[in-house]
């Protein structure tokens with residue numbers, strides 16, 4: 413550690429200068445100092461006021477007006493040599509990503525809690541050491557591109573970006589913001605708490621937010637006051653929202669949900685629907701609510717040709733027609749999730765509600781790959797090997813010894829486990845890219861760690877293990893993990909745990 417002890421990191425994006433050579437790529441420190449071939453990671457020197465000053469220095473340095481954009485976007489630094497530490501404690505990661513109009517710089521500095529946003533740069537301050545172990549890199553440019561691609565699929569409809577479950581594990585607020593930048597005018601969540609958190613995050617006020625998973629007790633009044641559209645599937649919910657609207661002194665925005673065949677949430681057709689529509693119209697006439705939407709959800713839109721799809725569409729049209737005949741004038745009618753947005757134009761109505769596709773994951777390999785739809789996976793999950801060691805043949809590996817080394821080999825310890833969302837069902841099956849080769853989980857996935865057989869290779873502790881990503885560098889995808897674990901890719905990305913820091917790149921719009 414240098415004399416001052418402050419953290420100051422920089423990525424010099426200009427021509428070769430005193431502080432570094434031109435940046436073409438992405439440098440990851442993993443607890444060490446790296447400067448890679450073709451990439452320059454420069455130390456700006458001791459900063460006066462600790463981290464923030466150091467990061468501000470980084471901003472100034474990196475976003476100089478006269479600096480040309482890097483030639484290559486997000487190329488990882490593969491060959492690296494240690495850079496002597498100069499007045500620096502530790503840097504977790506530094507990356508520079510070339511984009512059309514100039515460099516975007518992301519820096520994560522491992523010095524404890526808190527975070528701040530600076531200009532065109534998104535800084536994530538992770539808990540001490542967290543990013544040394546593992547990180548989920550979230551490419552917000554990919555979110556924006558995916559939302560644009562989805563809007564092209566449904567040109568006549570508005571788009572609701574579904575960001576429930578913390579944006580399917582990607583970070584709800586960051587992904588919501590990126591989706592809105594790309595033209596989403598609605599955001600969808602399951603719980604009211606998720607919706608209220610989005611409203612509190614300060615997104616543009618004209619962005620509509622809707623949530624649909626209610627239980628008795630609300631919080632209806634907070635949702636009304638936050639201008640959140642609430643979904644009603646039955647009379648108990650209508651009664652509660654009317655009471656809350658009286659207390660709030662303003663009308664609720666309500667959307668009536670029809671069960672057109674999913675057999676989950678939603679009001680049954682027939683008498684139940686008749687009563688819900690009738691009573692909602694009565695409350696609307698009293699000024700207690702406004703019926704803003706009529707909507708439903710598919711059961712099998714990801715199974716091309718499944719007969720329930722046409723049946724649900726027909727039922728939806730009937731239930732909407734009934735409500736409209738009775739006098740409902742909805743702002744939006746909607747039923748399309750990702751697979752329907754991608755493959756069923758007749759289901760688009762006024763609004764489409766894609767979730768998984770905006771994160772660049774195909775709803776089902778049966779309907780196509782992300783690339784088939786012009787989508788790009790948003791999350792890349794990596795970890796640093798915690799240990800690499802030689803073992804003889806016949807050595808049992810991990811709990812239960814379900815893997816026994818077939819001969820003398822090297823084992824790598826990946827510091828991620830089922831507490832981080834790595835499925836235990838992927839034991840002896842999940843793929844991991846280490847030093848350009850696919851390795852397979854050797855034996856059981858444990859709570860915090862699993863092992864890969866490196867087949868005699870010696871990448872060294874700290875070497876990068878890529879569990880999944882877009883696949884550009886030969887790494888597995890979330891779909892590969894889904895198949896290894898006998899599940900769907902939705903579950904793979906959504907379950908990545910809170911112990912894994914999300915590191916946002918390309919936060920600024922193009």
Ligand SMILES: Cc1ncc(COP(=O)(O)O)c(C=O)c1O
Pocket residue numbers: 574624709748749750751765766767768769775
């Ligand atoms: C009501 C509702 N609409 C839309 C979606 C988005 O679905 P998908 O992720 O398949 O696009 C979901 C997610 O399950 C949902 O529950």
